[in-house]
Each structure stands twice: as C-alpha cells, then as structure tokens.
Amino acid sequence: MYEIRESRNGPLIKFAHIGDHVWHVWHCDLESGVIYGMLIHSCYVDDGQGKHVPIVDNKGCVLDSLLLSDIQYDDQAITAYAKTRVFKYSDKIQLYFTCTVQLCVKNDGGCDDVTPPVCEDEFLTQLPIEYSSSERSYYDDPSHFQHHSIF
Known part of the structure; x- marks a missing residue:
C-alpha cells in the first residue's frame, strides 16, 4: 500500500500546500x-502528460535530496518512509x-545487498528546469503557498 501522510504515522493527506512537509x-x-x-x-514523478522525472534510481538511491x-x-516490518516538501511543475497542479x-x-x-540500499553521494541535484533555484526560494516563502490536490 502507498500513502502520503502528515508524518510517518500521521493522518493521510488529501490536500497540501507547496512547501508543506x-x-x-x-x-x-x-x-x-x-x-x-x-x-x-525506480521512482519517477509524472506530470500526467508523459513527462517523467526520475527521483529514485534502480538501486533504491534518491537522485535529488531536495525533492525526496x-x-x-523499518527492519521489523515491511515499511519504508521518505520525507519530502510538496512541489509541483510550474504549469501543472497535479503530480503522479x-x-x-x-x-x-x-x-x-x-x-543482503538488496535492502536497505547502499547509496553514495555521487549524484548532484537534478531538478527539472521548471523548478529552478529562483523558484526554490519562491516556494520556500510561505506567502506563496497554493492549495493543490495530491493523487
């Protein structure tokens, strides 16, 4: 089962603002x-129009720590967690x-040698062009938060 939550064990999220954790x-x-x-x-973000941005590689290593x-x-359960800040493509209101x-x-x-993955800090930030450094500072400012559905 896949879910988006307020915290590791918190309530499910139905709506969120840009920048929310x-x-x-x-x-x-x-x-x-x-x-x-x-x-x-092998995780990626899809804009719903066929544009895929990889965020986790085929070994289970995160490609961009700013996104994820x-x-x-959890070694005692079949559970995995990753924290992120809500983001979006500049021209889309939903991400998949x-x-x-x-x-x-x-x-x-x-x-053994499968999970958890052993990841090296070999990847540089690979933000899509639509989410440039100027947009990063824009979205870090809470006054710019918008309300978006998460599917």
Whole structure:
C-alpha cells in the first residue's frame, strides 16, 4: 500500500500546500516483516502528460535530496518512509508518483545487498528546469503557498 501522510504515522493527506512537509509511506502486511524485506526503487514523478522525472534510481538511491529524503526502512516490518516538501511543475497542479516495490526473502540472507540500499553521494541535484533555484526560494516563502490536490 502507498500513502502520503502528515508524518510517518500521521493522518493521510488529501490536500497540501507547496512547501508543506509530507511523508511517502509504502507498507505491506506488518506480520510479514519477519519473512520479507522491501526495496523501493525506480521512482519517477509524472506530470500526467508523459513527462517523467526520475527521483529514485534502480538501486533504491534518491537522485535529488531536495525533492525526496533518503528512503528509510523499518527492519521489523515491511515499511519504508521518505520525507519530502510538496512541489509541483510550474504549469501543472497535479503530480503522479510511480515506484517499483521489490520484495526479498530474508531467510538465508536473501535480502543482503538488496535492502536497505547502499547509496553514495555521487549524484548532484537534478531538478527539472521548471523548478529552478529562483523558484526554490519562491516556494520556500510561505506567502506563496497554493492549495493543490495530491493523487
């Protein structure tokens, strides 16, 4: 199950303002955490018109820490979390997040070298052109917040 929440365990978000802090939460049956591990990878943001911006690579490493924090994993449950600030494309009011969720069997080291991922700080910020540094400072100013739906 994928959800957007106010905090890791907080209420679900239905609407948010640009700049609000929210949490992406991925989770499966909590009782299965003893058997399985989870890796979130190959995530991208889609504007609904076919423009995809990658935000997590195929190893599960975040590509732009300004858009998404490193994904955290709960070792006792099949749950992953990532904090972000609400953002948007300059000409769109909705964004769609898509990720691949990979499960592995913990028995006999089946999740070793899979999850959690080992990420290096090799990536530079890869913000799309529509979200330049001047827009970043604009969206950091709460007086510019707008109300948008999150789907």
